[in-house]
Amino acid sequence: MDFITGLGLVAATLTTFSFLPQLLKIWQTKSAKDVSFVMLIFFNAGILLWLIYGLYLSALPIILANGITLFFNLIILVLKIKYK
Structure with a gap:
C-alpha cells in the first residue's frame, strides 16, 4: 500500500467513526430530537x-x-424516525 492510500484510509477511519458516538448516544437515550x-x-x-x-x-x-x-447515518436516520 502506498503512502497516499494509507493516508486516505486513516482520514476515512477518523471521519467515518466520528459518527459512532452520536449513533450510540441516540441508541442509549432513545432520543434523536437534537x-x-x-x-x-x-x-x-x-x-x-x-x-x-x-x-x-x-x-x-x-x-x-x-x-x-x-x-451509520442510515441507522441514525431510522432511529430519528423511530424515536420521533
Missing part, C-alpha cells in the same frame, strides 16, 4: 453520491469511508 432530519437526508444523499464516485474510481478509501458512513 439531530436535524433535513440534515440527515442531505448528508445521506451526499454520502451515497461519494460512494458511487468512489466505486467509479475504484478508490478503496472513498468506498470504505462512504460505505460505512452511509450505513
Whole structure:
C-alpha cells in the first residue's frame, strides 16, 4: 500500500467513526430530537453520491469511508424516525 492510500484510509477511519458516538448516544437515550432530519437526508444523499464516485474510481478509501458512513447515518436516520 502506498503512502497516499494509507493516508486516505486513516482520514476515512477518523471521519467515518466520528459518527459512532452520536449513533450510540441516540441508541442509549432513545432520543434523536437534537439531530436535524433535513440534515440527515442531505448528508445521506451526499454520502451515497461519494460512494458511487468512489466505486467509479475504484478508490478503496472513498468506498470504505462512504460505505460505512452511509450505513451509520442510515441507522441514525431510522432511529430519528423511530424515536420521533
